[in-house]
Amino acid sequence: MIDHTLGAKSGSIGVVETRVLTVEDDDSIRTVVKLALEDEGWGVLEAGSGEDALELFRTEGADCVLIDIMLPGINGFEVCRAIRRTTDVPIIMVTARSDTHDVVAGLEAGADDYLTKPFEPKELSARIRALLRRARSQNNDNASMSFGELEVSPDEGVVLLRGEPVHLTKTEFKLLVELASGPSKVFSRETLLEKVWGYDYFGDGRLVDVHVRRLRTKIEPDPADPRYVVTVRGLGYKLVP
Amino acid sequence: MTPRRFGLRARVIAAFGIGALLLSLLLSAVTYSLTLGNLVDRRQSDVRTNAIANAQGINEEVFQDIDRGRLTDILRRFDVPEGSHQGMLHLGEFYWTNTLQFTDDQLPTAFVAEVFEGTPVEMTFDGTEAVYYAVSLPLPNANASASYVQATPLTDVDDTVNGLLATLAGASAVTAILGLGFGIYTATRLLAPLGEVSAAAEQIAQGQLSTRLDEGRDPDLDRLIVSFNGMTSALEERIMRDSRFASDVSHELRSPLMTLTGSVAVLEKRREDMPERAQVALDLLSADVRRFKVLVEDLLEISRFDVGAVELDTEEVLLSEFVRRSLHAASGGTREVPVIHEAGAEDLIVEIDKRRIAQVIRNLSENADKYADGVTQARIARDGDGVRIELEDEGPGVPETERELIFERFSRGSEGGRRGTSTGVGLGLSLVVEHLRLHGGKIWVTDRVDGLNGARFVLSLPDVVVDE
Numbered sequence: 001m002i003d004h005t006l007g008a009k010s011g012s013i014g015v016v017e018t019r020v021l022t023v024e025d026d027d028s029i030r031t032v033v034k035l036a037l038e039d040e041g042w043g044v045l046e047a048g049s050g051e052d053a054l055e056l057f058r059t060e061g062a063d064c065v066l067i068d069i070m071l072p073g074i075n076g077f078e079v080c081r082a083i084r085r086t087t088d089v090p091i092i093m094v095t096a097r098s099d100t101h102d103v104v105a106g107l108e109a110g111a112d113d114y115l116t117k118p119f120e121p122k123e124l125s126a127r128i129r130a131l132l133r134r135a136r137s138q139n140n141d142n143a144s145m146s147f148g149e150l151e152v153s154p155d156e157g158v159v160l161l162r163g164e165p166v167h168l169t170k171t172e173f174k175l176l177v178e179l180a181s182g183p184s185k186v187f188s189r190e191t192l193l194e195k196v197w198g199y200d201y202f203g204d205g206r207l208v209d210v211h212v213r214r215l216r217t218k219i220e221p222d223p224a225d226p227r228y229v230v231t232v233r234g235l236g237y238k239l240v241p
Numbered sequence: 242m243t244p245r246r247f248g249l250r251a252r253v254i255a256a257f258g259i260g261a262l263l264l265s266l267l268l269s270a271v272t273y274s275l276t277l278g279n280l281v282d283r284r285q286s287d288v289r290t291n292a293i294a295n296a297q298g299i300n301e302e303v304f305q306d307i308d309r310g311r312l313t314d315i316l317r318r319f320d321v322p323e324g325s326h327q328g329m330l331h332l333g334e335f336y337w338t339n340t341l342q343f344t345d346d347q348l349p350t351a352f353v354a355e356v357f358e359g360t361p362v363e364m365t366f367d368g369t370e371a372v373y374y375a376v377s378l379p380l381p382n383a384n385a386s387a388s389y390v391q392a393t394p395l396t397d398v399d400d401t402v403n404g405l406l407a408t409l410a411g412a413s414a415v416t417a418i419l420g421l422g423f424g425i426y427t428a429t430r431l432l433a434p435l436g437e438v439s440a441a442a443e444q445i446a447q448g449q450l451s452t453r454l455d456e457g458r459d460p461d462l463d464r465l466i467v468s469f470n471g472m473t474s475a476l477e478e479r480i481m482r483d484s485r486f487a488s489d490v491s492h493e494l495r496s497p498l499m500t501l502t503g504s505v506a507v508l509e510k511r512r513e514d515m516p517e518r519a520q521v522a523l524d525l526l527s528a529d530v531r532r533f534k535v536l537v538e539d540l541l542e543i544s545r546f547d548v549g550a551v552e553l554d555t556e557e558v559l560l561s562e563f564v565r566r567s568l569h570a571a572s573g574g575t576r577e578v579p580v581i582h583e584a585g586a587e588d589l590i591v592e593i594d595k596r597r598i599a600q601v602i603r604n605l606s607e608n609a610d611k612y613a614d615g616v617t618q619a620r621i622a623r624d625g626d627g628v629r630i631e632l633e634d635e636g637p638g639v640p641e642t643e644r645e646l647i648f649e650r651f652s653r654g655s656e657g658g659r660r661g662t663s664t665g666v667g668l669g670l671s672l673v674v675e676h677l678r679l680h681g682g683k684i685w686v687t688d689r690v691d692g693l694n695g696a697r698f699v700l701s702l703p704d705v706v707v708d709e
Contacts (some may be wrong), residue, residue, distance in 0.1 A: 026496055032503030039510050096495050097541070118499035118534060121506040189556070201566045202599055205556055234557035234590065234707060 036121030084110030090131035130198030261420020571606035627703035
């Protein structure tokens with residue numbers, strides 16, 4: 001009830017409403033997700049196909065995108081990749097199964113997080129909040145930090161590699177900043193899941209692994225033999241200064 | 242068909258062995274009798290020729306009224322085969338060259354009678370020391386009733402024949418052994434495909450449904466192999482179809498379940514605005530939607546096991562922390578269950594599929610909630626390179642007759658359903674078994690070791706300990 005009131009208020013006092021683009025071909029599901037998300041205080045844009053979604057995203061934009069993987073026409077992975085090409089907006093994939101294949105493929109396509117049907121709207125809302133909070137929480141007071149040829153400026157939300165800006169998604173950026181907050185300190189998957197995604201101990205470690213992999217392709221001279229983000233077997237990851 | 246006492250292999254080997262033995266015995270017998278006849282004939286004809294020559298020679302030297310001393314001298318001048326005894330019937334009396342060794346007493350009476358008759362006669366007879374061949378021929382120059390007698394032992398023939406017999410017996414034995422060996426070889430070769438088929442069947446029984454036999458090696462065996470492979474394919478297809486059906490159904494149920502879940506959430510937001518009767522209905526609805534969700538998730542999980550589409554996604558965790566957190570999460574974050582470590586199990590790091598083992602602990606915890614008042618204590622022990630996790634409750638325990646049954650699908654024991662309507666559907670514990678099996682582990686339930694009421698579920702996970 002409290003969420004509902006707050007949501008209604010944030011909409012009514014003219015704060016720019018946070019809009020979630022929901023891409024789902026099943027009318028019933030799309031409608032109920034819209035109802036539930038509106039109850040949680042989010043604005044909702046609806047698209048019934050990948051084509052509509054890309055068109056709507058191009059014209060209207062959105063603060064967060066929820067994509068069902070199983071879409072007729074261009075599928076969820078492709079929608080995800082298309083959106084990722086132009087923006088770093090948080091993307092949540094909705095899968096019908098939790099097998100490694102679908103989840104990892106979704107994350108590789110650029111999704112920040114995933115949910116498995118059927119999910120509780122409260123859980124969806126929490127995920128959106130976590131992704132947006134992270135995206136907005138770059139203004140901590142860390143000064144810029146250097147790691148070899150890598151320079152991270154949490155304040156400005158900028159990462160420079162040999163002086164050139166590197167384009168990271170918000171999740172990748174948050175992950176890098178988190179690792180940079182304790183140079184050489186080993187972060188367990190659980191810690192990173194909690195700090196970056198807001199999950200508890202039982203979050204899916206694959207989220208971390210796939211994002212680390214993507215981060216490496218962007219900042220490492222040789223992603224197969226990382227120099228900055230190093231795996232510590234059995235423990236987690238660390239950023240080497 | 243009555244079952245045979247001996248296997249095919251034993252029978253093939255026995256047939257070859259006995260066959261070879263009989264055949265060689267027959268061959269030996271024929272060889273023996275032919276050789277024996279031949280040898281005896283030849284020897285007798287030699288002796289006869291010799292005797293006839295001797296008789297003619299002697300006949301020319303004798304004359305009417307020759308005295309006995311001359312006779313013996315004449316006899317000695319003629320060569321006879323070794324061991325032969327020479328004698329003569331003269332004037333109704335036998336004379337022998339060596340009376341110490343041989344006299345007419347040793348001749349058969351029938352032979353002696355013929356000699357007295359004055360007719361030529363030959364005879365083979367069993368003497369005291371050997372078989373003798375005796376020949377008698379009349380000597381017309383000496384006297385009307387005089388005859389030359391020569392008795393030759395057939396000892397050398399006997400020796401040859403005995404040697405032959407030994408050789409033949411040895412050959413028969415060797416042939417029988419060779420036959421036996423050939424039988425073993427043939428049986429092994431013949432039965433090798435049968436062994437392959439049974440090995441393949443065993444693999445299939447163990448769940449490796451994709452096992453097939455190679456075709457086209459032998460036209461005689463191909464019929465068996467083709468029909469075996471056909472049967473296996475049909476079986477595999479059937480099983481996969483059933484499993485896939487369960488999986489497809491579960492997937493299809495996800496969409497309506499999503500709508501149901503979302504709708505219930507929207508309704509629950511407005512529960513306070515509803516009439517009381519609608520609230521009751523809503524509560525029933527939301528409880529059952531939750532149950533339905535768990536059922537579909539479990540069905541999907543278990544059908545994945547059936548299709549074989551499961552793989553471990555392991556990572557290393559601190560076991561005690563993991564168990565503590567799993568139990569905490571299983572209770573919905575409402576309860577802390579004490580975790581006791583046995584010596585050496587305090588800081589164990591194990592490599593497990595976190596999601597699966599957390600589900601194992603959650604299902605066991607929910608089971609304990611249902612039948613007892615929840616898990617009261619967890620114990621962790623190291624077991625070689627593996628670990629044991631023991632969860633105890635203070636409920637009524639599990640009757641011995643149901644200790645295996647409760648892990649079957651859709652079984653919930655005789656006490657099932659006694660706690661109101663919130664019973665599970667009986668997939669939880671069977672999933673526990675599958676998750677553990679995937680780790681190479683197992684689970685069993687016993688009484689509590691301290692003798693108090695309650696069940697003790699023991700999870701055994703081998704080879705998971707990560708040594709630093």
